[in-house]
Amino acid sequence: MTTKQNPEVTVLMPVYNGEKYLKEAMISILNQSFQDFEFIIINDASTDNSAEVIKQFDDKRIRYFENSENLCLSRTLNKGLNLSKGNYVARMDQDDISLLDRLEKQLNFLENNKEYGICGSFIENFGAKEGIEIYPVIDELIRIHLLFYSTFAHPSVMFRKSFFEKFNLFYNSEFEYCEDYDLWSRAKKHFKLANINEVLLKYRVHSTGMSVVGKNKQDKMADFVRNNQLKDIGINSNSEELRIHHSLICNMFENSDEYVNAVEKWLLKLIEGNKTYNIYDKKTFHEFLGKFWFEVIKLRLDTGLKCWKKYIGSELRKSIYNNKNTRKIFFRALINEFKNFLGGTCV
Structure with a gap:
């Protein structure tokens, strides 16, 4: 129990x-x-x-509240x-497990890095799905990924x-189902x-x-959250552009x-928008988008050198990706060009 x-x-x-x-x-x-710490638990009309x-626990750090309605x-x-008294707020879900030193490590990071306002971590899925989920660590990459x-x-x-409090940040109830994504994009x-x-x-998957x-x-x-961020680089996207954007997110390449x-x-439109409004580091932004371009181009390697010409002639390739990947695209395209010429099956 805290004495402060x-x-x-x-x-x-x-x-x-x-x-x-809940007990776990x-x-x-x-x-x-x-x-x-204090442990605020709000029962949302269960x-x-x-x-x-909850009431089985006799611990003075627990502050228990009940909503009269959901x-x-x-x-x-x-x-x-609004009820919180701490200098820092840590989120927790009713079915997950925080590792023993979670609060200590996150607090130490924020105490030693005063310019940072949010600190997350990798998670371990368990239950219906298992595995480690990793997230970008560096601020610039986090901000780009949020797009x-x-x-x-x-x-x-x-x-x-x-x-x-300073920047009037809160959860927007209009974005139920992705209220956290909206909050990070504003933060x-x-x-x-x-x-x-x-x-x-440890994140429980049901x-x-x-x-x-x-x-x-x-x-x-x-x-909606993505659209709001796109507007920051001067882009008012239409439905077809959002469809393309979404396909890149889900790796649903055509x-x-x-x-x-x-x-x-x-x-290229994203790159030009960022050049104008200078929201993201240009080099990092280019490299990030270049990975999408590289993966999409790989799907068209069956067309042989036609694919290579498309790749090498694009402004995306010129400033974004490295020589190793350029050589990889070229040799695979050349092999398929040769196979196409001989009437063989593409690789």
Whole structure:
């Protein structure tokens, strides 16, 4: 239990019908190596025995609140932010497990890097899906990746509360299903972001995923978030451009000349927009987009030297990718050109 008037860290955990794994999640927080924290738990009108599980814990660090009606995640999180007393706020979900030194390592990073406002980490999936998920670590790469998708595991983050207050940052309930992605995309305009390059949270994956309706809503909201960021580099994207953008995010590349041309046009438009508005480091931005161009071009290697000419003649190749990959494209295209000439099967 902290002896100070206010704790250094607030751990914020909304709960909705989480009785099955709630005890394990709570224990992982209460047993942290860093102990100077308050643990705000907000029961969002659960209809199961979540309240009973929470009340089994007799720990003065726990501050327990109940919503009289279901507010959903965004509004519940905002309520928790308003209630928080810590200098830093760490998110936690009702079914995940924080590793023993999670709070300590994130706090140390933010204390030693005063220009940073958000710190996440890698996560380890368990349950219905297993494996390590890694995220970009460096601020510039995080900011660029956010133009395409979220770069934080939401329950892994810790953020500096004073920055959120200074820049009036909060969860927007209009972006339910991707409220975190929207928040990060706004936060990146004001301060630096980081991920610690090690696993600090075990993320439970359930066999029953999001419904089709929920997934469609999430995709729609995520497109709004991307559109808002595209406007920062002067781009008002149309539906076809968003389709191309989304295909790059999901690695749903199309093996056609029309698609390759559309991708080239879109990536060059992004580069030109950034040149004008100077939002992202130009070299890093070019290299990032160049990886998309390289992967898309590889699908057309069956066309032989036609593919090579498209690659080598593009402004994307000239300033973005390295000689090793240029040689790789050339030799594979040359082999396929030879096979096509002989009437063989492309590789």
